[in-house]
Amino acid sequence: MSATSRTTDRGLVARGVTVTVDGTTILGGVDLTVLPGEVVVLVGPNGAGKSTLLGALTGDLEPTSGSVELDGVPVASYRARDLARRRAVLLQQQRLAFGFRAREVVEMGRAPWHRAPEAEDDLRMIAEAEARADVAHLAERLYPTLSGGEQARVSFARVLAQGTRLLLLDEPTAALDLQHQEALLRVAVQEAREGSAVVVVLHDLSLAAAYADRVCVLAHGAVRATGTPREVLTPALLSEVYHHPVDVVEHAGHLLVVPVRGPASAPPAPSSPLPKEDSCPV
Numbered sequence: 001m002s003a004t005s006r007t008t009d010r011g012l013v014a015r016g017v018t019v020t021v022d023g024t025t026i027l028g029g030v031d032l033t034v035l036p037g038e039v040v041v042l043v044g045p046n047g048a049g050k051s052t053l054l055g056a057l058t059g060d061l062e063p064t065s066g067s068v069e070l071d072g073v074p075v076a077s078y079r080a081r082d083l084a085r086r087r088a089v090l091l092q093q094q095r096l097a098f099g100f101r102a103r104e105v106v107e108m109g110r111a112p113w114h115r116a117p118e119a120e121d122d123l124r125m126i127a128e129a130e131a132r133a134d135v136a137h138l139a140e141r142l143y144p145t146l147s148g149g150e151q152a153r154v155s156f157a158r159v160l161a162q163g164t165r166l167l168l169l170d171e172p173t174a175a176l177d178l179q180h181q182e183a184l185l186r187v188a189v190q191e192a193r194e195g196s197a198v199v200v201v202l203h204d205l206s207l208a209a210a211y212a213d214r215v216c217v218l219a220h221g222a223v224r225a226t227g228t229p230r231e232v233l234t235p236a237l238l239s240e241v242y243h244h245p246v247d248v249v250e251h252a253g254h255l256l257v258v259p260v261r262g263p264a265s266a267p268p269a270p271s272s273p274l275p276k277e278d279s280c281p282v
């Protein structure tokens with residue numbers, strides 16, 4: 001195990017990250033720290049800047065100003081292969097892997113370890129990743145023929161196979177059914193408990209409440225609040241940020257975040273026979 005590969009001593013630190021595109025600031029002065037051992041969930045409305053922030057955290061997007069450091073070193077100064085040995089990324093929009101089988105997509109996660117001692121682990125890492133993402137049975141299928149959720153799980157398996165100590169996942173559960181949403185986030189938490197730093201973008205605030213160590217709420221390109229789910233996921237803050245009344249209720253020890261809705265429309269009355277006295281005379 002090389003020193004460069006498995007240590008995430010100081011985690012990920014973003015300071016004053018600002019991204020300006022064509023004169024418009026889409027991310028303004030964001031500070032965020034993600035430590036080894038924790039799951040930080042980014043939430044916020046569409047267009048709030050979550051994917052842009054994730055891009056800056058991964059090193060794929062150079063901020064207009066501010067800095068992002070991974071283990072005390074600016075992400076921009078890592079060589080591509082060293083960065084790929086330290087952090088794995090699941091993008092919001094999957095690039096379609098035409099012509100590849102699911103197994104080959106998962107194998108791509110091992111590419112950064114080519115010719116490194118860790119390559120000895122390739123087969124084990126691939127098998128474990130496929131099992132944890134529940135895609136082993138899809139291994140021989142052509143990736144483009146998989147369902148949306150199946151593709152997302154194969155991509156998650158690729159991320160796990162990479163075996164990095166920093167995971168950055170942009171809406172990994174968006175296409176998943178209820179069982180697989182829970183399973184994926186349990187794996188994310190497990191990774192964190194084993195020492196990884198994990199950043200996950202989610203829209204489902206109840207999932208965020210259940211699985212986040214800390215939640216960071218973004219709105220209009222800025223951090224609106226950061227803290228534990230109980231500190232941050234309050235009706236007042238969420239109603240303000242989402243421009244929709246939101247309730248937070250406790251159920252079986254977990255917070256459930258629910259949009260306030262008007263009364264459900266009454267179901268159509270069952271058709272019943274007319275009473276005798278109303279019957280038309282023959």
Ligand SMILES: Nc1ncnc2c1ncn2[C@@H]1O[C@H](COP(=O)(O)OP(=O)(O)OP(=O)(O)O)[C@@H](O)[C@H]1O
Binds near residue numbers: 051
């Ligand atoms: N290259 C770009 N050029 C112009 N505008 C951009 C560019 N990239 C992002 N934006 C804008 O910046 C804002 C933030 O985008 P971003 O993708 O980070 O949002 P998000 O929080 O991930 O939203 P969603 O929940 O819909 O995925 C959006 O209004 C988007 O249209």
Ligand SMILES: [Mg+2]
Binds near residue numbers: 050051052092170
């Ligand atoms: Mg996004």
